[in-house]
Amino acid sequence: MADLTVIDDKAAWEARVDRLWAARPTRWRDAWHELTRNKLALGGSVIVAFFTLVAIVGPALAPYDYAKQVLSDTLLPPLTQGHLLGTDALGRDLLSRLLLGIRISMAVGLGTTAIALVVGTVAGMLAGYYRGWVDRIVGGFVELVWGFPLILIAVLLIGAIGPGLVGVVVAVGFVNWAGFARIVRGEVFALREKEFVASARALGKGDLDIMIRHLLPNVVGSALVMGSYYIAIAIIAEAGLSFIGMGAQPPLPSLGQMINEGSGYMLLNHWLSTIPGIVIVLLVLGLNVLGDGMRDVLDPRLKGTG
Amino acid sequence: MASYLARRTGYMLLILLISSVVIFYALRSAPGGPSGGGVLSPLSSQEVRQAYEKRLGLDQPVYTQYFIYLGHLARGDLGTSLVNGSPIVELLATHARNSLVLGLTALLISYVIAIPLGVLAAVKRNTWIDQLAMGGAILGMGIPNFWLALILVYFFSLRLGWLPSAGCCDPPQLIMPALVLAAEGTAVTMRMTRSSMLEHLRDDFVRALRAKGLPEWEVIIRHVLRNALIPVISLTGLRLGWLVGYALIVETIFRWPGVGYLLVDSVLRRDYPVAQFFSLLLIFFVLIANWLADIGYGLANPRIRVA
Numbered sequence: 001m002a003d004l005t006v007i008d009d010k011a012a013w014e015a016r017v018d019r020l021w022a023a024r025p026t027r028w029r030d031a032w033h034e035l036t037r038n039k040l041a042l043g044g045s046v047i048v049a050f051f052t053l054v055a056i057v058g059p060a061l062a063p064y065d066y067a068k069q070v071l072s073d074t075l076l077p078p079l080t081q082g083h084l085l086g087t088d089a090l091g092r093d094l095l096s097r098l099l100l101g102i103r104i105s106m107a108v109g110l111g112t113t114a115i116a117l118v119v120g121t122v123a124g125m126l127a128g129y130y131r132g133w134v135d136r137i138v139g140g141f142v143e144l145v146w147g148f149p150l151i152l153i154a155v156l157l158i159g160a161i162g163p164g165l166v167g168v169v170v171a172v173g174f175v176n177w178a179g180f181a182r183i184v185r186g187e188v189f190a191l192r193e194k195e196f197v198a199s200a201r202a203l204g205k206g207d208l209d210i211m212i213r214h215l216l217p218n219v220v221g222s223a224l225v226m227g228s229y230y231i232a233i234a235i236i237a238e239a240g241l242s243f244i245g246m247g248a249q250p251p252l253p254s255l256g257q258m259i260n261e262g263s264g265y266m267l268l269n270h271w272l273s274t275i276p277g278i279v280i281v282l283l284v285l286g287l288n289v290l291g292d293g294m295r296d297v298l299d300p301r302l303k304g305t306g
Numbered sequence: 307m308a309s310y311l312a313r314r315t316g317y318m319l320l321i322l323l324i325s326s327v328v329i330f331y332a333l334r335s336a337p338g339g340p341s342g343g344g345v346l347s348p349l350s351s352q353e354v355r356q357a358y359e360k361r362l363g364l365d366q367p368v369y370t371q372y373f374i375y376l377g378h379l380a381r382g383d384l385g386t387s388l389v390n391g392s393p394i395v396e397l398l399a400t401h402a403r404n405s406l407v408l409g410l411t412a413l414l415i416s417y418v419i420a421i422p423l424g425v426l427a428a429v430k431r432n433t434w435i436d437q438l439a440m441g442g443a444i445l446g447m448g449i450p451n452f453w454l455a456l457i458l459v460y461f462f463s464l465r466l467g468w469l470p471s472a473g474c475c476d477p478p479q480l481i482m483p484a485l486v487l488a489a490e491g492t493a494v495t496m497r498m499t500r501s502s503m504l505e506h507l508r509d510d511f512v513r514a515l516r517a518k519g520l521p522e523w524e525v526i527i528r529h530v531l532r533n534a535l536i537p538v539i540s541l542t543g544l545r546l547g548w549l550v551g552y553a554l555i556v557e558t559i560f561r562w563p564g565v566g567y568l569l570v571d572s573v574l575r576r577d578y579p580v581a582q583f584f585s586l587l588l589i590f591f592v593l594i595a596n597w598l599a600d601i602g603y604g605l606a607n608p609r610i611r612v613a
Contacts, residue, residue, distance in 0.1 A: 144321065148592055149551025156585055159573035160332030236450045243452045244558045244570055256452070263456055267464045277453040285448040 041293020047286030048228075051279075055106040058099035066100045067251040068092060075269050088272055089265060097253040101276060104254045105283070108165060108238045109231040112172040117227050119173070120180025121219070125211055127181065128188025138185070142178040150175045150237050158246045165238070165254070168247045172234045179230065180223055187219045221298045228291035232284045239280055255280050314600070318593045325589050329582050330372050333573075334364075362388065364578075375582075385579035389572070394583050397568060402587075404474060405564030408557070409549050411480060412487035413542070420492045421538070424499025425531060428507065439496060446493030451552055455486045455559045472561040483560040487552055491545050495538060502534040509533075543599025547592045 036042060059066075063082075070091035078086040078094075085094035127138035145153075154171035161167050191197065192215075200210050239256030241247035243263075248254035250261070255276045262272025350358075359365045363374060378385060384394035427439040462482065463471035473479045506512070507530055515525045550566070557567035565584055572580035 143317075148589075149547055149554075151551035151554050152585075152588055152592070155554055155570060155573055156329060156332065159581060160335055163574075232448075239450050240452055240555045244555055245574065246570075256450075259453060259456065266456060266460045270460055273453075273456055277450075277456070280453065281445075281449050284450070285444065288444060288448055
């Protein structure tokens, strides 16, 4: 940290802080460089990027309508003429359903995590920055949901509003924001005592300015690492709930719903369930590996210990 | 510590009370009502439906129903199922026992597999054993448990015919649900054992013991493992809480008549008395498990004992 000799001239101070700010450690540039060198993270990013692309453009390229039943063409095996992955018990094209299913699962995972990340970061930031009663209130809510099994809360919530994706999204968001809030609060709590915050405050910067310009960039890394794990958790939760009939409702295909529909045909037509299952496993592995890789890059001390 | 325990217990009771109100209202606000297990059908006339609801007291305001329910609970009357009329006390006896058998077996399996493998991976760090174990752990955390269940059923029930695909309560029927329920916990415990071992293998006392000429296995098993296991064991409380969540899905898949299966089934069938009692029971269990986790954490690491 540069010396903090008293400078009366406020403009000079400002110029100095701006210079320090511009010369802050190039952590993000380094991180990007590391990320592209870290094989784990690279592999994870490739998988995640691939599925993101599929989720965006896949359904538009689907050869058939996902709900179109052709009862003369039921249970065709994969690689049948005209049906790359075959058809299900109602003669619906499996590839078309899979492409939409990937979009739904990804949307649920990304959507819930984005909500949880924003809510959790804001709550954690306020709690860590203002401490006192704000901290106690946020901490009370975190305690309330932390440690509760996601699936239990989801089942109860769905009991109240009826089966469907809305219940899944609300339940996952309701539980997962607490994870972000805990991490961000802890980091802000410590960062607030650092010199750069004190000097920004001495310059008369407002609380909001300090939080957004000075604290946020320091916590966003850990939040993103957590985010990749939480997307995976949300995808698994959605699939599990759809599997037991509480998530996506027919004819809408989510990956878990497809596995459920195929589960009655395991002996002779196992691909109905195995193909969407393999997609989930790949997606979740990609996200977890990406998270591990990002963690190694942003906090090299933890490398190989987790 | 005593005041902490008192505060913690009060907090638990408060959450339980809030949950009971929320659950009570939530279940009744849901679309659709109880079908009465065949007493009512979608074709039943309005009068029949109203008479049925009146008999169960469902025509009264929800808060009146809530206080009546609390009164019954206080007298030890848990009520009966709306679907098949079985007393909830009986359901509790059989289903809680089944869930405990399944959960404890899963916990046991996960420790028996995870701890030795975690130790081995740490001792043979960066060899193929380590990589295989950690690769397995990543898979264990990435494979959704319900899909693992289907794959196991496909191979062991449908193809090989070795194990029954569902049901209760013989040992062969227990094997697959317990394995599936254990999978993720095994992966997490293995990773934790490994990293905790690695941390303690670097300690000074290890060097001192080796310098004393103690055989390597004794250093590792008797000294390093004993220290390394503390965080692993204190994780048990949290894992009990997770098990409750997974049990909802695993019991449903294998039709294992435990509390999780009963809860999912009663929520979907709008069997209010069963759903509200067993959801509160599970919440109570999770709260106790978290409480144990906190205590365990404090005992394992006095420096961070919760003030």
